[in-house]
Amino acid sequence: REEIEDLLAKVKDKDYAIYKLKKETKTLRTIMKGYVVTIDSINTLNVGLRKENLEVKQTLNKERDRSKELQKNNENLSSKVAIASRLDVSGVSAFGVNVKRDMTGKETDRSRRTDKIRVCFSLNENKVAIAEKKNLYLRILAPDGKILTAGETENFKFEFNGLKGYYSDKEIVDYANEKVDVCLDWAKPSEDYEILPGKYMLFIYAEDYEMANISLTLK
Incomplete structure (x- = not known):
């Protein structure tokens, strides 16, 4: 059990x-x-x-x-x-200037009589551009391939087309979007400076870009 x-x-x-x-x-x-x-x-x-x-x-x-x-x-x-907004020009002309004793100038195409090389033009109206003071430059290439300079220090250089080089003359223009007439001069540095006969190329710049160019032949 x-x-x-x-x-x-x-x-x-x-x-x-x-x-x-x-x-x-x-x-x-x-x-x-x-x-x-x-x-x-x-x-x-x-x-x-x-x-x-x-x-x-x-x-x-x-x-x-x-x-x-x-x-x-x-x-x-x-x-x-x-x-x-880039500025452009019209009516560009270039010529030599013979400076008289009374400081008046007369146009000439003779190299030996030339005391200044002048370029004149109209800065055209541009309503898109900023109304302000504009730096205008003249750069002259002589027949011997040299640049006619306003001076030989860094103060006489400007930047253009990604380069830096001497200018022949500079003018500051108070641009108000209206057409304005401008002349730029290069003057020979001394009385005995020899201005060569031949073809000169004149380039006009606003700030760092080229607006126009023209040739001038002095006999």
Whole structure:
């Protein structure tokens, strides 16, 4: 009888163990289902985040392209305004000047009689340009290839076309967007200075860009 009772007790213990295992298994299944739901939610969230991230990247790319296009348009507009605001000239003439004792001048085409080389022109109206004082320069290339200078120090140099060189004369004009007549002169530095016969090239600049050029031949 004791053996039977022992066996019954063991059976009860096993039944309880089985019950406990089943209960734990059920609990684990419930937990696993929760994990699966959580994982599904995370996956769904990740898909949404990836989609949102892609949309953000696409928006950023569009904004970058738009910004580049606007920058390009602004640069083109600035370039057009800069070109439109450049001054230009008309009625350009060049000649030699013989200075008399009474300091009056007479036009000449003879090199030995020339005391000055003069260029005259009209600075045209330009409503786009900034109304301000403008630096105008004359640069004369002599027949021997040398520049006729106003002086030989750095103070007589200016920047043009990305270079730096001597000018022959400089005039500051108070430009008010209206047409104005201007003359620039180069005077020989001394009485015994020899002005060569031949072809001279005269270049007219406003600030750092060339407005016009003209040739002059002295006999």
